[in-house]
Amino acid sequence: MSAPVIWILVPFIAAIALMFLQRGRGTSIQGAVLCLTLAAIALIIPIDTALTLGPFSIKIAGSVQLLGRSFQFTQPDEPILALIFGLAALWFFGTEAAEADRRFIPLGLGIIALLIASLAVEPFLYAALLIEIAALLAIPLLVNLPSVGIQTADQSHRGVLRFLIYQTLAMPFILFSGWMLAGVEASPGDLALTAQSGLMLVMGFAFLLAIFPLYNWIPMVAEESSPYILGFLLWLLPTFAMILALGFLDRYAWMRTSVQLTEMIRLAGLVLVVSGGWFAAFQRHLGRMMAYAAVAETGLAIIAVSLQSTLTTDLVFLLFIPRGLNLAVWALGLSIIKGNLHSLHFDSLQGLARSYPLATTGVILAHLSMAGLPLLAGFPPRLALWEQLAQISLGLAAWLLVGFFGLLVGAFRSLSVLCTTQERIAWQWKETRIQDVMLITGVFLLLALGLFPQLMQPLLRQLPAMFEHLAQ
Numbered sequence: 001m002s003a004p005v006i007w008i009l010v011p012f013i014a015a016i017a018l019m020f021l022q023r024g025r026g027t028s029i030q031g032a033v034l035c036l037t038l039a040a041i042a043l044i045i046p047i048d049t050a051l052t053l054g055p056f057s058i059k060i061a062g063s064v065q066l067l068g069r070s071f072q073f074t075q076p077d078e079p080i081l082a083l084i085f086g087l088a089a090l091w092f093f094g095t096e097a098a099e100a101d102r103r104f105i106p107l108g109l110g111i112i113a114l115l116i117a118s119l120a121v122e123p124f125l126y127a128a129l130l131i132e133i134a135a136l137l138a139i140p141l142l143v144n145l146p147s148v149g150i151q152t153a154d155q156s157h158r159g160v161l162r163f164l165i166y167q168t169l170a171m172p173f174i175l176f177s178g179w180m181l182a183g184v185e186a187s188p189g190d191l192a193l194t195a196q197s198g199l200m201l202v203m204g205f206a207f208l209l210a211i212f213p214l215y216n217w218i219p220m221v222a223e224e225s226s227p228y229i230l231g232f233l234l235w236l237l238p239t240f241a242m243i244l245a246l247g248f249l250d251r252y253a254w255m256r257t258s259v260q261l262t263e264m265i266r267l268a269g270l271v272l273v274v275s276g277g278w279f280a281a282f283q284r285h286l287g288r289m290m291a292y293a294a295v296a297e298t299g300l301a302i303i304a305v306s307l308q309s310t311l312t313t314d315l316v317f318l319l320f321i322p323r324g325l326n327l328a329v330w331a332l333g334l335s336i337i338k339g340n341l342h343s344l345h346f347d348s349l350q351g352l353a354r355s356y357p358l359a360t361t362g363v364i365l366a367h368l369s370m371a372g373l374p375l376l377a378g379f380p381p382r383l384a385l386w387e388q389l390a391q392i393s394l395g396l397a398a399w400l401l402v403g404f405f406g407l408l409v410g411a412f413r414s415l416s417v418l419c420t421t422q423e424r425i426a427w428q429w430k431e432t433r434i435q436d437v438m439l440i441t442g443v444f445l446l447l448a449l450g451l452f453p454q455l456m457q458p459l460l461r462q463l464p465a466m467f468e469h470l471a472q
Helices: 003-020 025-044 075-093 104-120 126-142 150-156 158-186 191-208 217-224 227-251 253-257 259-281 286-305 312-341 357-370 379-392 394-419 433-451 453-460
Strands: 051-053 056-058 063-066 069-072
Touching: 003 025, 003 063, 003 069, 003 075, 003 104, 025 075, 025 104, 069 104, 075 104, 075 227, 075 312, 075 453, 104 126, 104 227, 126 158, 126 227, 158 191, 158 217, 191 227, 191 259, 217 227, 217 286, 227 253, 227 286, 227 312, 259 286, 259 394, 286 312, 286 357, 286 379, 286 394, 312 357, 312 379, 312 433, 312 453, 357 394, 357 433, 379 394, 379 433, 433 453
Parallel strands: none
Antiparallel strands: 051 056, 063 069
C-alpha cells in the first residue's frame, strides 16, 4: 500500500460511493469516521518505515505513479495530513447539526482528496490544476440549482460566479509563472525575466487567496449560500493555497531573499487584516461579518509568510488549527440560526439569544476568538505574530491591532443585537440535542486551546520540516 493511495485515492473513491449511497445522518458519520481513520493512520504509521506488529510488518510506500504523474509523500507530510483529516472530521460530524446539503459529505471528501493530491504531485506546478478542479467541485455546494431556475440562479449567485472566475484566472498566472521560473533558474542574472515571473506569480496568488480588492465574492457568497459550506471552503481553500505559496518560497531562493517581494506580501497582509476587520465592524448581516473575519484571518497568514524568520512556518501553521475551529463553530451557529429564521440580517435577530442561547454563544465566542480575545483559541497565534511583527516595525504592529479592534467592534455589535430586544421574550432552548452536543464541543475546544495552547505543539512541531529551506 502506498501513501497516495491511502490519503488521495481512498477518500476520492469513498466520495464517489457516498454520492450514490446518501442516507442522511449515516453519511455524515461515515465520512467523519473515514477522516478520523486516515488522520490516525497518518499519526501512527510512518511513511517508508516498516512498522512491526507481532508477526505482521506494515510499510507504507511514499510514492506512486497515477495518470502519468508522480505523487509522493514523506514523513514530514504526515502531521499536515493528520491535521487536515482531523479537522475535516470535525466539520463532517457537524453536518447533521448544521442541516447542510446532503451532497456536502461526498463533495467535501472529493475536494479534500484533490487538495491533498496538490501537496504530493510532481511537478509541483500541477498543484494549481488540482486546486482549480477542487474549486469547480465546490460550485454544486454553493449553488443549489434544483431549487431555482436558471435565470434566478444567474441573478442571485453573482458571488459564486466571481469565485469561479477568480479561481480560474489564478491557474494560468501560476502555471505561466512556473514556466518562467524555470528560465530564471537557467539564467539567474536575467533581472527582467525574474521581475516578470515574480509579477505573474503575485497576480496568481492574489486571485487564489482573494487579496484586496479581489475578495468581494466572499461576502456576496455569504448572503447567497449556506454559512456552513462557505465556512468549510474558507477554511480549506486558503489553507492549501498558503501551503502552495510556501512551496514556491522554499523552492526559489531569490524569492526568500527579495526585500521588495517581502514588503509587498507584508503590505497585502496588513491591508487584508485592516480592511477585513473594519468592514466586519460595520456589517448588518452575520454571514457577511464571518466572511470579512475570514479575509482578515487570511491576512494574518500572509503577514506570517513575510516575516523572513525561522519562525515563519511555525506561525503559519500555528494559525491553521484555530482558523478551522473558529470557522466551524461560527458557521455551525449561523447555520442553525439561518435554518430556523431564514435570515441573518440584524433586523431579524433582535433578542435571538433568548431562543437560541448555544448558537448565539458559539457565534460570539468564535468571533471574539478571531478578534484575538485572550483565553480563546485565536489569541496565542495572534500574540506570537504581533510580537514578531513588532520587532520589525512598531507602526506595522499598531496597524495589526487596528484590524483586531475592528473585529472586536463587530463582535460587540453582534452581541448587542442578539441579546437585546424591546419585546418581552421568554427564555427558550430551541437547539436540537445534536446541535447542543456539537456547539458545546466546539465552545469547549475554543476555550481549551486558548487556555492550553501547548496542546497543539505535538502536532505542529514537525510541520515546518515540510519546507527544508524556510525552516532554517
